[in-house]
Amino acid sequence: MNDQSSFQTDALIAEDIDAYLEQHQHKSLLRFITCGSVDDGKSTLIGRLLYDSKMIFEDQLAALESDSIKHGTQGQEIDFALLVDGLAAEREQGITIDVAYRFFTTEKRKFIVADTPGHEQYTRNMVTGASTADLAVILIDARKGVLQQTRRHSYLVHLLGIRHVVLAVNKMDLVGYDQATFDAILADYRVFATSIGITAFTAIPISGFKGDNITALSANTPWYSGPALIEHLETVEVDAAAAQTQPFRMPVQWVNRPNLDFRGFAGQIASGVVRPGDAVRIVPSGKTSTVKTIRTFDGDLDEAVAGQSVTLTLADEVDCSRGDLIAAAGDPPQASDQFCATFVWMDEEALKPGRGYWLKLGTQMVTATVQPPKYEIDVNSLEHLAAKTLSLNAIGVAEFATDRPIAFEPYTQNRQLGGFILIDKFTNATVAAGMIEFNLRRADNVHWQPVAITRDDHAGMKNQKPKVLWFTGLSGSGKSTIANEVEKQLFVMNRHTFLLDGDNVRHGLNRDLGFTEADRIENIRRVGEVAKLMADAGLIVLTAFISPFRAERQLVREMLPDGEFIEIFVDTPLSVAEARDVKGLYKKARSGQLKNFTGIDSPYEPPEAPEIRVNTVDMTPEEAARYIIQQILPLK
Amino acid sequence: MRSLTHLERLEAESIHIFREVVAEAENPVMLYSVGKDSSVMLHLARKAFYPAPPPFPMLHVASGWDFGDLLAHRDKTVREYGLKLIIAKNDDAEAQGINPFDTGSALYSQAQLTDPLKRALTEHGFDAAFGGGRRDEEKARAKERIFSFRSAAHRWDPKNQRPELWNLYNAKKTKGESIRVFPISNWTELDIWQYIALENIDIVPLYFSKPRPTVQRDGMILVVDDDRFRLEPGEEPVTRSVRFRTLGCYPLTGATESDATEMNDIIQEMLLATGSERQGRAIDKGQSASMEDKKQEGYF
Numbered sequence: 001m002n003d004q005s006s007f008q009t010d011a012l013i014a015e016d017i018d019a020y021l022e023q024h025q026h027k028s029l030l031r032f033i034t035c036g037s038v039d040d041g042k043s044t045l046i047g048r049l050l051y052d053s054k055m056i057f058e059d060q061l062a063a064l065e066s067d068s069i070k071h072g073t074q075g076q077e078i079d080f081a082l083l084v085d086g087l088a089a090e091r092e093q094g095i096t097i098d099v100a101y102r103f104f105t106t107e108k109r110k111f112i113v114a115d116t117p118g119h120e121q122y123t124r125n126m127v128t129g130a131s132t133a134d135l136a137v138i139l140i141d142a143r144k145g146v147l148q149q150t151r152r153h154s155y156l157v158h159l160l161g162i163r164h165v166v167l168a169v170n171k172m173d174l175v176g177y178d179q180a181t182f183d184a185i186l187a188d189y190r191v192f193a194t195s196i197g198i199t200a201f202t203a204i205p206i207s208g209f210k211g212d213n214i215t216a217l218s219a220n221t222p223w224y225s226g227p228a229l230i231e232h233l234e235t236v237e238v239d240a241a242a243a244q245t246q247p248f249r250m251p252v253q254w255v256n257r258p259n260l261d262f263r264g265f266a267g268q269i270a271s272g273v274v275r276p277g278d279a280v281r282i283v284p285s286g287k288t289s290t291v292k293t294i295r296t297f298d299g300d301l302d303e304a305v306a307g308q309s310v311t312l313t314l315a316d317e318v319d320c321s322r323g324d325l326i327a328a329a330g331d332p333p334q335a336s337d338q339f340c341a342t343f344v345w346m347d348e349e350a351l352k353p354g355r356g357y358w359l360k361l362g363t364q365m366v367t368a369t370v371q372p373p374k375y376e377i378d379v380n381s382l383e384h385l386a387a388k389t390l391s392l393n394a395i396g397v398a399e400f401a402t403d404r405p406i407a408f409e410p411y412t413q414n415r416q417l418g419g420f421i422l423i424d425k426f427t428n429a430t431v432a433a434g435m436i437e438f439n440l441r442r443a444d445n446v447h448w449q450p451v452a453i454t455r456d457d458h459a460g461m462k463n464q465k466p467k468v469l470w471f472t473g474l475s476g477s478g479k480s481t482i483a484n485e486v487e488k489q490l491f492v493m494n495r496h497t498f499l500l501d502g503d504n505v506r507h508g509l510n511r512d513l514g515f516t517e518a519d520r521i522e523n524i525r526r527v528g529e530v531a532k533l534m535a536d537a538g539l540i541v542l543t544a545f546i547s548p549f550r551a552e553r554q555l556v557r558e559m560l561p562d563g564e565f566i567e568i569f570v571d572t573p574l575s576v577a578e579a580r581d582v583k584g585l586y587k588k589a590r591s592g593q594l595k596n597f598t599g600i601d602s603p604y605e606p607p608e609a610p611e612i613r614v615n616t617v618d619m620t621p622e623e624a625a626r627y628i629i630q631q632i633l634p635l636k
Numbered sequence: 637m638r639s640l641t642h643l644e645r646l647e648a649e650s651i652h653i654f655r656e657v658v659a660e661a662e663n664p665v666m667l668y669s670v671g672k673d674s675s676v677m678l679h680l681a682r683k684a685f686y687p688a689p690p691p692f693p694m695l696h697v698a699s700g701w702d703f704g705d706l707l708a709h710r711d712k713t714v715r716e717y718g719l720k721l722i723i724a725k726n727d728d729a730e731a732q733g734i735n736p737f738d739t740g741s742a743l744y745s746q747a748q749l750t751d752p753l754k755r756a757l758t759e760h761g762f763d764a765a766f767g768g769g770r771r772d773e774e775k776a777r778a779k780e781r782i783f784s785f786r787s788a789a790h791r792w793d794p795k796n797q798r799p800e801l802w803n804l805y806n807a808k809k810t811k812g813e814s815i816r817v818f819p820i821s822n823w824t825e826l827d828i829w830q831y832i833a834l835e836n837i838d839i840v841p842l843y844f845s846k847p848r849p850t851v852q853r854d855g856m857i858l859v860v861d862d863d864r865f866r867l868e869p870g871e872e873p874v875t876r877s878v879r880f881r882t883l884g885c886y887p888l889t890g891a892t893e894s895d896a897t898e899m900n901d902i903i904q905e906m907l908l909a910t911g912s913e914r915q916g917r918a919i920d921k922g923q924s925a926s927m928e929d930k931k932q933e934g935y936f
Contacts (some may be wrong), residue, residue: 017904024826025834029642099799100778101771103824110642112822124799131801241639253655258688266684268652268803297683307640309651311686322659346799360804363659419802428808430798 033114035153036139045208053104099129108234123393124346135164142175152379165201173207179223243306247331248272251362264311270416279329283407289316323364325407335405336439343434345390361420371399411435458538462496466535471544473570476577478616479544485625501544515596528556548604569610653819654684660807661764668694670710673768693720699748701885709840724756736887764815772824788812833899845894849873856890
């Protein structure tokens with residue numbers, strides 16, 4: 001039998017329990033996951049770890065011995081796998097069908113093992129087990145080498161952001177402890193691992209059944225000079241420590257308000273370090289304050305680090321509640337309502353793009369819709385497949401939109417702030433797990449600077465309600481003419497207005513943009529942002545741009561408070577506009593001198609439900625302007 | 637840089653779970669059995685909401701055959717920490733002729749523990765109940781989620797559990813459904829004892845050895861806790877130095893002979909022990925999947 005020096009020593013316990021306890025109070029915790037296909041000996045390995053670490057008591061061992069004879073697959077020898085195969089039904093089938101958590105301890109560390117199945121249909125369970133693991137042990141049967149399952153498991157481990165990978169080449173006893181077999185598997189795996197982005201892993205030749213290289217190096221593999229499995233597990237760095245080096249973030253779980261004199265924000269620190277006096281920013285509101293105290297049952301702390309559950313009090317009475325995030329003031333996380341994520345579908349009922357699901361990230365719960373996936377990832381070949389939806393156990397990449405901005409980090413940077421679940425609003429089932437890749441709205445990286453004079457103050461001083469009158473229509477439809485007329489009439493009414501049109505924007509702000517589809521989209525986005533700022537300043541803004549795409553007009557609509565965006569469709573038929581051809585542009589477009597001309601070789605998407613539609617065939621510009629103003633009254 | 641110890645990480649996780657439930661459930665309650673696991677849970681709950689007291693009541697399922705010391709400890713704790721206590725009890729047991737001596741263990745636990753628990757949860761409309769279950773206790777528990785959903789009839793469906801990823805818990809439930817929440821799922825028996833020692837948590841004196849009147853029966857040492865204990869013909873209580881690793885109804889809970897009178901002695905004994913802690917419970921005997929069957933019935 002192997003030397004068990006790394007496991008608890010009865011001698012120390014018996015002779016000096018105080019010394020033993022002192023030593024064990026300072027142990028760290030490592031969570032890891034074991035993955036392998038059905039016959040790789042995974043349960044046997046875990047059973048072996050529990051057995052060698054004396055986590056098996058005599059009564060359990062007696063039950064194990066009788067079970068081994070009844071259900072065992074190892075003849076008369078103890079079948080360690082039976083120790084960990086839990087639920088009655090699966091015990092009959094001889095397969096682990098769910099995630100089970102096991103515990104053992106050595107002199108240096110306490111371990112929590114997520115035992116997950118290797119069966120193809122259970123991707124969901126492996127993803128679940130991997131989400132909390134710092135390390136993954138990927139088991140390979142030395143007789144079979146790298147299989148499709150090995151690739152699938154490795155991909156999932158990498159996808160879930162596990163930084164430490166152990167390749168345990170098991171059943172070495174069945175290949176005569178042959179070094180060449182081990183080396184060949186190692187070389188084979190390295191090629192694959194590198195291709196999916198696993199840059200480092202530790203390969204160990206073992207036998208879970210015989211106990212080789214588990215607790216100590218085995219005499220059967222004199223050619224192997226690396227660490228035994230336990231030794232390696234005892235020494236790798238845990239993620240919680242790494243998270244401390246990042247900027248401070250704490251999702252607020254609960255506002256603790258036992259009486260009027262105390263208001264504390266309770267949460268578990270997701271990253272970084274916090275100290276009293278630190279400047280913090282509430283995300284997404286952008287309000288700032290400083291940390292007054294770190295309150296705990298054990299007294300006020302001078303410092304708290306990632307992983308700890310604490311209660312913070314702030315120096316100012318700022319708005320902050322469950323779902324907000326308290327972050328380092330100088331380095332807050334992104335907040336956005338659109339992002340791209342990789343996600344795993346976990347429900348029998350497939351994804352319905354466009355349907356609203358609950359999305360929970362940290363302590364934030366919002367409604368999210370998912371765009372049709374950009375692609376699905378075949379977990380076996382890792383190919384990108386075209387997909388309209390995702391079904392159970394499928395993995396894909398899609399864009400997500402939420403009903404309000406949420407604070408997050410890319411998953412690769414922080415698992416707590418980049419990982420989310422989707423919940424079906426009808427069945428309440430957890431239907432998907434997602435990992436945010438990147439923000440789709442770069443501008444939202446800039447945090448709002450809360451201002452003392454609000455947009456209501458600005459508007460109030462002007463004695464009007466801000467609006468954006470968004471004129472859209474073909475070139476030559478009469479947008480600019482009518483918009484000018486509307487502004488003149490509003491001016492007479494003592495309204496504060498401003499007109500944005502192609503001339504004053506294209507020559508300055510947007511002079512770097514051309515007329516490709518991408519540039520047109522960017523042109524409208526910028527105009528939308530400027531219009532929004534002017535509306536914030538209390539102005540009635542008029543814009544006259546072709547703005548051919550519905551999506552961009554919708555984007556601008558969503559930037560503004562409800563009711564402030566007035567879409568005005570200057571509905572002039574192409575034939576009429578082309579006949580007018582005030583600037584001679586249609587002629588140039590028809591002759592091919594002008595490319596990407598809306599209505600000719602570039603599409604115009606008319607509004608489906610504009611607030612106002614004007615017909616320039618039957619109305620003069622003055623009539624159209626009067627009609628528009630009637631529609632937008634009252635102006636206060 | 638400061639690395640957290642395993643106990644600090646377990647503590648932080650449990651506190652996180654307590655707060656999630658209080659933030660998302662409407663009417664939570666904590667199952668308080670007064671045992672060592674409950675004592676740790678209560679300590680964690682007090683930490684989670686400090687300086688406020690735990691914002692939920694304690695529910696004790698009393699079988700009527702509880703150890704006297706346990707009830708005394710319960711009442712002292714409730715008084716000291718200003719907790720609200722609800723006691724669930726089957727008052728008809730005596731009339732129904734149910735007692736730990738004549739009734740089979742399955743029927744007894746159903747009538748005295750499971751049914752009163754279910755009734756109390758329904759009566760008070762609790763939609764979330766904290767329990768002290770640990771995954772290391774038993775194979776069936778190893779696979780249970782931290783948030784475990786029960787139908788309106790309090791049944792558990794092991795085939796239909798929600799996946800739990802990262803530290804995200806889905807607490808959404810349909811009308812009539814309730815959640816059993818296990819904040820100390822990831823603690824082991826050793827963790828519990830180490831934490832009790834480290835945090836100086838006050839526990840029932842029954843865990844410490846002292847001379848107690850006992851009889852030996854079916855390979856178990858039983859303590860004659862009060863004069864309702866039915867002695868068999870010729871049986872004489874003998875004074876032995878004994879303690880308990882786990883606490884249930886006193887006529888059904890086996891004691892172990894021990895000299896452990898200090899916390900560290902207890903831990904030492906536990907580490908050198910050769911039997912699992914549930915060995916002392918008559919209720920868990922029977923076929924090895926029995927715990928799973930009981931869970932499906934609504935036992936915690």
